[in-house]
Amino acid sequence: MAFPRVVGLDTDWTIWQNYLGMEYWGKGSGAAAASEDNIERVDRLVLKDKTNKDMWIKEFADIANIFNDILKNGAKIAIVSRNPNKEMCDRALSLFNANNPNDGDKESSMISLVTYDEIKDESKVEPWRRIHGWSGEDYSEFLMFDDEAAHNSVRIEVGVTFQLARDQKGLYWDLYQEGLNAWRRAKTIIMHNTPTAPKNRKLIGYSGLPQFWIDLIGKGEGIVEPKTPYRWGFAFYIADYIELAKYFCGWNGIWLNDTGDKVCEVWVRDYEAWQSINKIWIPENGGGLIQMNNIHWSYEETGRNQEDRDKIIEGWGVYTPYVLFSRHHWMNGMPVPEPQRWSEMVVYTQVQRALFDVVPLTDDQVKANTASNPRPYPFNHQIKEWNITVPDVTSQEFAARGETDYF
Structure with a gap:
């Protein structure tokens, strides 16, 4: 089966239970000056502070097997962590072991099995940019596991497949397989076409975009933008009507003081591939979905909102990566009759x-x-033509609003 070229793992609450940091470790009587020198091994899974038994970390049970499996499948391991205590994390990884399939399954320190040791307190997009440069691999070849939803920015900004390790349960085998399956689904949609190459390229909508968004799309990137409202997550929003694209030109003038928006045609490079992409039409209200309020929420809250939406939609039989459709309520000045709703398409970065x-x-x-x-x-x-899934809760909302022109 297809396998990522690089698999990235966070440290705290992903590889091990608890937080490892000099703020708490090495504070007891007789502690060594270097924080990492206060770490000692208790057994195969547990490390503790030499001077304070209350400070400990425990490797999650499946991690050694996951290290082994990644290497067995020819991939490289990256440690991608914002823990500011790199020396401590490296020491911990030197004390935890896994069998190395490239050396006769010899037991080896985990740190010796890591190709990219990216432990630095910075946006996690930056390590992946470096790994992209060093490896020469496309972002579609990368998979990352992390316990903080805020770090799904790696998927939003550059298209790295992201798997959340929820509820401080760490990375376990079934979740590891779930992440691999998410990566495989994303990998199936990768097209290596230039904009003018495919014969079945189609114009499917319009959008009003500032120049920086146009530039990002040209580079195959997305954005995490806290100042502009994105109710269904950070994504590329498309209208089916050019007058609506005109209306939303100037939207960034309101939120970002950027008055250079342009009406843009939106094209799919391969219409046949487009028809096969997972799609869902969600209700504007209800179904357990909560619209994102990124202007007032933290990055973790916005990240969690996006991950929770994916889980709800998965319950309706549609898996990432997908394209989302919704109706949007009428707003003052819109070029549609009041109170008529209009249709929007939401395209996330990997698609x-x-x-x-x-x-x-x-x-x-x-x-x-x-x-x-x-x-x-x-x-x-286009519901039938584009194979858009319409869950019952959406059909019920259509009926309640007297909207019957869906087919």
Whole structure:
């Protein structure tokens, strides 16, 4: 089976239970000056502070087997942690062991099995940028496990598959397999086409975008932006009607003091591949889904909201990576009759970088498209054509609103 080229693991609450840090360790009588010198091994799984028995970490039970399996499948191991105590983490990894399949399954220190030792208090996107540069591998070849949802920024910004280790249970075998399956699903959508190469490239919508967003999409990247509202998560939002794209031009002028928004055509590079992508139409309200309030929430809260939404949608039979559709309530000045709702498409980074291109339009081109092709694919008329899953709760919302034009 396909396997990532690099698998990244966090330290605290992913590889081991508890937090390892100089703030608490090495504070007892007779402690060594170097914090890492206060760590000693109790048994195969437990390390403790030599001068304070209340300070300990315990390797989660499946970690050694996971190290072995990663290497057995020809992948490299990266430690990607924001723990500011690199020397302590490295010492702990030197005291924990795993069997090395590349050396006759000889028991070896975990630190000796690590290719990329990226322990630094910085955004976790940055280590993956370095690993991308050193390895020459695309971000689609990487998988990361972490206990903090905020770090799903690696998926949002550059497309690394991210698997959350929830509820301080650490990384265990079934969760490891879940992450591998998520990576394999994401890998199946990767397209290596230039914007002009495919014969079945299709214009499917419009978006009003600032230049920095246009540049990011061109590089295959996304953004975590705390100042602009993203109700269904950090993603690329698309309208099926050019007048709505015009309306949202200037949106960033309100939130980011950026008045340079452009109406853009949104193209899929391969229409056949697009039809096979997982898609879901969610209710605007209900179904247990909570709209993200990233302007007022912490990064961990926004990350958790996105992970929880994926879990709810998984319960409706749709797995990541997916494209999300929803109706959006009418807002003042919108170019649709009040109180009519309109359709939006939400494309997350892994699908965006695999399949999507944008083409900024000049004012004359906007006028021409407005006259000739203002609504290339009304989203609500593509449910069968695009294989969009519509859960019962969404159908019930359509019925309650008297919306019947869905097919």
